[in-house]
Amino acid sequence: MKKIITKDILEAWLDNVRPYAKDGKVADYIPALARSNPEDLAVAVVDLEDECVSAGALESQFTLQSISKVLSLAQALLDNGEDYVFERVGMEPSGDPFHSIYKLEQLNPSKPLNPMINAGALAVTNMIHGVTPDEKVGRLLSFIHDLTDDQSIRYNEEVSSSEFGTAYLNRSLCYYMKQHGVISGSVEENLDAYTKQCAIEVNIHHLARIGAIFANEGKDLNSGRQILPRHLARICKTFMVTCGMYDASGSFAIRVGIPAKSGVSGAVVGSVNGYGGIAVYGPALDDRGNSVVGLKLLELLSNRYDLSIF
Numbered sequence: 001m002k003k004i005i006t007k008d009i010l011e012a013w014l015d016n017v018r019p020y021a022k023d024g025k026v027a028d029y030i031p032a033l034a035r036s037n038p039e040d041l042a043v044a045v046v047d048l049e050d051e052c053v054s055a056g057a058l059e060s061q062f063t064l065q066s067i068s069k070v071l072s073l074a075q076a077l078l079d080n081g082e083d084y085v086f087e088r089v090g091m092e093p094s095g096d097p098f099h100s101i102y103k104l105e106q107l108n109p110s111k112p113l114n115p116m117i118n119a120g121a122l123a124v125t126n127m128i129h130g131v132t133p134d135e136k137v138g139r140l141l142s143f144i145h146d147l148t149d150d151q152s153i154r155y156n157e158e159v160s161s162s163e164f165g166t167a168y169l170n171r172s173l174c175y176y177m178k179q180h181g182v183i184s185g186s187v188e189e190n191l192d193a194y195t196k197q198c199a200i201e202v203n204i205h206h207l208a209r210i211g212a213i214f215a216n217e218g219k220d221l222n223s224g225r226q227i228l229p230r231h232l233a234r235i236c237k238t239f240m241v242t243c244g245m246y247d248a249s250g251s252f253a254i255r256v257g258i259p260a261k262s263g264v265s266g267a268v269v270g271s272v273n274g275y276g277g278i279a280v281y282g283p284a285l286d287d288r289g290n291s292v293v294g295l296k297l298l299e300l301l302s303n304r305y306d307l308s309i310f
């Protein structure tokens with residue numbers, strides 16, 4: 001990959017897509033995210049030999065937000081196995097916005113449609129082993145330390161408490177699911193764990209490396225150690241294709257064709273089997289909650305390097 005994608009190319013392309021940032025808006029429903037700078041753009045590609053090519057605001061740190069849903073799903077699957085997890089959360093795209101409560105009420109039995117919408121992710125967090133929220137998040141962080149090869153990654157307390165204080169919709173989803181027996185225990189503690197997982201803070205290189213390990217079928221890029229069993233990596237990537245870009249997953253699959261997951265911080269991670277991981281950061285979002293610059297850049301990269309899996 002490094003033979004064809006160079007830093008110069010990534011820098012030139014970042015400059016090409018920079019003007020699109022003005023078409024989006026940073027997320028402001030989480031107060032701490034409203035202060036992000038829409039001009040901070042970054043891109044990184046990590047290949048299966050762990051070589052990284054990157055450009056832009058490489059020092060920027062950002063929170064995973066919904067990208068954490070892929071990792072919490074992996075953790076819940078490791079902890080409980082597929083049968084347990086998929087008895088409680090479905091496998092189908094919802095076609096609704098990520099925070100929608102609509103289908104929960106329509107479906108009988110009430111069960112979130114998939115782990116990438118908030119309802120499903122809140123149910124998945126509930127399944128991660130650990131007595132306290134910090135124990136759950138600590139276990140998820142250890143998994144992320146393995147994926148990134150960086151033990152220093154933590155969650156950003158300002159972002160997690162800012163979301164925790166204003167997460168009325170996510171609270172409603174939890175209470176609804178508790179009523180219907182989808183989640184158990186304290187709703188406040190579940191929300192505490194969820195908002196902390198969403199506030200896990202990384203840089204662009206970390207994120208591209210996570211994508212590369214999924215592309216490497218769950219194996220560490222250097223040691224070859226199986227961090228995540230291949231079939232679980234495959235389940236996660238399939239959800240990234242069908243639900244990873246919220247209710248824009250269909251058009252993204254057609255235009256870009258890369259298993260990918262976005263978050264309202266403006267980050268997107270893509271994973272191309274046998275090729276590597278691609279991460280883009282640009283906090284200005286479109287009306288679905290996807291990074292405007294991220295979508296443009298991934299489309300350019302995919303078309304230019306023929307990365308579509310289809």
Ligand SMILES: NC(=O)CC[C@H](N)C(=O)O
Nearest residue numbers: 065066098118198263264
């Ligand atoms: N789409 C997202 O990134 C949403 C994550 C955010 N923490 C929320 O639950 O609202």
